[in-house]
Amino acid sequence: MIYRETGQYKTTYEADQQLFPILQDRIFVLLVIAFAFGAVPFLASEYLFRAILTPFLILSLAAIGLNILVGYCGQVSLGTGGFMAVGAYAAYNLALRLPDLNLLVVFVLAGLCATVVGVLFGLPSLRIKGFYLAVATLAAQFFLDWAFARIGWFTNYAPSGSVSAPPLVILGWEVVGPVRKYLLVLGIVCVFALVARNLVRGAIGRSWMAMRDMDVAAEVIGIRPLYAKVTAFAVSSFFVGLSGALWAFVYLGAWEPLAFDVNRSFQLLFMVIIGGLGSILGSFLGAAFIVILPLALNQMPGWLGVEMSTALISHIELMVFGALIVFFLIVEPHGLARLWAIGKEKLRLWPFPH
Amino acid sequence: MNIFQQKWMTGLLLAALAVGALAPMLSGVAGFPQWLEVVLGGLMSGVLYSLVALGLVLIFKASGVFNFAQGAMVLFAALTLVRLMEKMPFVVALAIAALVMVAIAWLVERLVLRPLVNQEGIVLFMATLGVAYFIDGIGQIIWGSDIYTLDIGMPKEPKILLEKTFEGGILVSMEDVIAAVIAAALVGALALFFQKTGTGRALRAVADDHQAAQSIGIPLGRIWVIVWSVSGLVALVAGIIWGSKLGVQFSLQLIALKALPVVILGGFTSIPGAILGGLIIGLGEKLSEVYLGPLLGGGIENWFAYVLALVFLLVRPEGLFGEKHIDRV
Known part of the structure; x- marks a missing residue:
């Protein structure tokens, strides 16, 4: 009864094309954002901030970036971890070598560095397609892994290759403690989720989707493949690089190249697929699922009251994780976002389904 | 971009590769015997990569699935064999391990592939990633996660060849030679199987066109089980050879990552491509x-293969022998 758009007449183009055309959706989204900014900082425990909320938000941003590339433009990439590393190390070097730079500027510049690298590794996508491209993007992953581990300049010649972030200060506001870190990340993620949402429904987003659905047909109707694919790689790498910088500076604090290895790429791809290809909401849902699942599996033996060695737990975790992934793909190959959409559709008809 | 499509680009690329390969010797950095030693060693390890790549190609050809679990299957097969050999003779253990691989193939077809039929390639790929996690987990739960030595009587001593021709001769690892012979025999057997048997013909039909094959009465499900079984057996052979070389341990499954550039360079759908x-x-x-590693600070073997494959793909986007793809609207 409550979720119904009866009586909401659209009399202007603006009203028809707005971000959330249904009034209830607008209210719901605003409530969620208000809750995240206003209530969560007072309600959540420190563990919740550190272990779940902050990593969830940062990885959502990366998942949005990957979703733009895989879900909207149809170019499968397995090099996401490498691009995150570019963002992280670029931010580190910028903060190190230009100490007066505002931290937010550092983050954005780090994202731009990742953009450049992403475009470079995205150029082969004009020739190489499908799984060939997926494997070819692994070249980016392994090359970047190697570059950050072996080229001393990137890590300022740190002997172990491990570097740490400087203290986080933005215009005199010290970002210390889990609550402030959470608020910083939340603010950035909100802004860029909005940017992404607007990009994908604009002309550029439509050209990406045309590329995804059939590149030859898109070319025939006048979409330049070079422009569409390269912009997709650029925007996606920017998001991924930005999240890499956040991951390193805000979440990890101190890190080494291993934090961004190929498993990170797979993890992000899981998020995108399980959340739903071609959906911004899906990126959030997928990130939440993949962040929470291992933690829940880890706690499981404790809840059940079974004593197990840590090695055995980690093996069972691996097994259950794999099985759940397969199960999820079988039950809903279009991801959590699809489930959400189905739920909303049901709610619109309820309680009179005719 | 058109310049890449010219035929002579392929020739140019191959010529550049040949020059690159010969460069160390021609520039006088290395003498002929040392160079030959490196080349032989490279070719031998290449054969071992082909073994893993072969399993990937078989599955992709017949079912269009990019099977990321191949590495996990190699590890699982080797682990099964090594732990069974502690209790029984080699031949019995080998037979049981082979049966286990067939059982896995059947389970994968039943529980994963059949419900996911007609899904997009990327979804199937992610599903095999899930299978890989599952096999990794269960393998270590059942068989333990230590490093095991697999001894099937392969000679460990390297042999010195051509002593009369060159001063000091060249070192060749006999283990690698035997592995190469086994791999060659396996490829020959597979070629015969594909060309000369009825099942092989059915497999090729499925590879060509799923729907057409199904419409003339080829049972798709059974073909998939067969193909996954064959690639499970290939994984077993690869596991035996790699396991006796490096020891059976968790890192064994990372050779799947080594096999990926091989597959895209050769073409996803071509068995000769996997070998070459x-x-x-x-x-x-x-x-x-x-020769290049010391100049760049070492450790380049992790990415060099990928970059090589990437350069190759720029000229030939379907790999060396992959099916030519004609885009139509």
Whole structure:
């Protein structure tokens, strides 16, 4: 009864094309954002901030970036971890070598560095397609892994290759403690989720989707493949690089190249697929699922009251994780976002389904 | 971009590769015997990469699934064999391990592939990633996660060949030679199986066109079980050879990552491509490791194969022998 758009007449183009055309959706989204900014900082425990909320938000941003590339433009990439590393190390070097730079500027510049690298590794996508491209993007992953581990300049010649972030200060506001870190990340993620949402429904987003659905047909109707694919790689790498910088500076604090290895790429791809290809909401849902699942599996033996060695737990975790992934793909190959959409559709008809 | 499509680009690329391969010797950095030693070593390890790549190609050909679990299957097969050999003779253990691999193939078809039929390639790929996690987990729960030595009587001592021709001769690892012979025999057997048996013909029909094959009465499900079984057995052979070389341990499954550039270089759908791709990658990797590595600070073997494959793909986007793809609206 409550979720119904009866009586909401659209009399202007603006009203028809707005971000959330249904009034209830607008209210719901605003409530969620208000809750995240206003209530969560007072309600959540420190563990919740550190272990779940902050990593969830940062990885959502990366998942949005990957979703733009895989879900909207149809170019499968397995090099996401490498691009995150570019963002992280670029931010580190910028903060190190230009100490007066505002931290937010550092983050954005780090994202731009990742953009450049992403475009470079995205150029082969004009020739190489499908799984060939997926494997070819692994070249980016392994090359970047190697570059950050072996080229001393990137890590300022740190002997172990491990570097740490400087203290986080933005215009005199010290970002210390889990609550402030959470608020910083939340603010950035909100802004860029909005940017992404607007990009994908604009002309550029439509050209990406045309590329995804059939590149030859898109070319025939006048979409330049070079422009569409390269912009997709650029925007996606920017998001991924930005999240890499956040991951390193805000979440990890101190890190080494291993934090961004190929498993990170797979993890992000899981998020995108399980959340739903071609959906911004899906990126959030997928990130939440993949962040929470291992933690829940880890706690499981404790809840059940079974004593197990840590090695055995980690093996069972691996097994259950794999099985759940397969199960999820079988039950809903279009991801959590699809489930959400189905739920909303049901709610619109309820309680009179005719 | 049109310049890449010219035929002579392929020739140019191959020529550049040949020059690159010969460069260390011609520039006088290395003498002929040392160079030959590196080349032979590269070719041998290339054959081993081909073994893993072969399993990937078989499955992709017949079912269009990019099977990321191949590495996990190699590890699982080797682990099964090694732990069974503690209790029984080699032949019995081998037979049981082979049966286990067939059982896995059947389970994968039943529980994963059949419900996911007609899904997009990327979804199937992610599903095999899930399978890989599952097999990794269950393998270590059942068989333990230590490093085991697999001894099937392969000679460990390297042999010195051509002593009369060159001063000091060249070192060749006999283990690698035997592995190469086994791999060659396996490829021959597979070629016969594909060309001369009824099942092989059915497999090729499925590879050509799923729907057409199904419409003339080829049971798709059974073909998939067969193909996954065959690639499970290939994984077993690869596991035996790699396991006796490096010891059976968790890192064994990472060779799947080594096999990926081989597959894209050779072409996803071509068995000869897997072999030739393996040789090129093995050769390039060894040469670059020995002669280029010191200049760049070492550790380049992790990415060199991928970059080599990437350059190759720029000229031939379907790999060396992959099916030519004609885009139509």
